[in-house]
Amino acid sequence: KVLLLNTRNEVLGVHEIYVGNVNGSVIRAAEVFRPAVQANTPSIIVVHNHPSGDPSPSSQDVDITTELIAAGKLLGIELLDHVVLGTANRFVSLNERRLAFT
DSSP: OEEEEOTTOOEEEEEOOOOOBTTBOOOOHHHHHHHHHHHTOSEEEEEEEOTTSOOOOOHHHHHHHHHHHHHHHHHTOEEEEEEEEOSTTOEEETTTTTSSOO
16 A cells, blocks of 8 residues: 655555555556655655565565655655554564665
């Protein structure tokens, strides 16, 4: 999912971009940023779950985050975070862990 944020980082909307299978999903930056471009929002947060229940980010999670940060810079839309959800209210913020975010 992608959360669209205004200049005060308030959520303007939540859009489902992909529904993956039990072991993966193919992500295109264009599709992730499309709702933000259409709504003219300055920033987004990307959220997805791991069906295993373990929210530890994979190397693919870090790689796509790097790609999304770069795409966002070109579009003038900041990726504020990429959050991975697990079970039992567990989650990991890639920004908080400084994975792909510098």
